[in-house]
Amino acid sequence: MAFGGYHTEVALILRQAQQAGLKLTVMGGDTMTNSELVTAAGPAADNVFFTFAPDPRKNPSAAAVVKQFRDAKVEPEAT
Numbered sequence: 074m075a076f077g078g079y080h081t082e083v084a085l086i087l088r089q090a091q092q093a094g095l096k097l098t099v100m101g102g103d104t105m106t107n108s109e110l111v112t113a114a115g116p117a118a119d120n121v122f123f124t125f126a127p128d129p130r131k132n133p134s135a136a137a138v139v140k141q142f143r144d145a146k147v148e149p150e151a152t
Contacts, residue, residue: 076101083121084113091117098122107150 076083076099083105090097097117103125111118130139130149142149 074099076105079104080107080110081113084110084118087114087117087121096120 074097076086078101083099083101087097087099098120099122101121101123103123105121105123106125110121114121129135139149
């Protein structure tokens with residue numbers, strides 16, 4: 074199944090499919106690159122694949138901004 078929405082919606086779909094005895098394989102975009110997807114979907118997220126740009130937190134030119142977020146106890150995530 075191709076999915077073009079956000080992690081919150083696909084997590085609900087995955088949980089409901091699992092409850093119905095279905096095992097879905099989902100392909101989506103960068104809107105699903107969020108750790109909350111696994112938290113919300115649990116093991117139903119095992120067959121989720123998505124594409125995304127490189128992690129900007131690993132870009133050396135973003136180091137100062139990433140440090141500011143982390144110093145404020147916030148992990149910068151693309152959501």
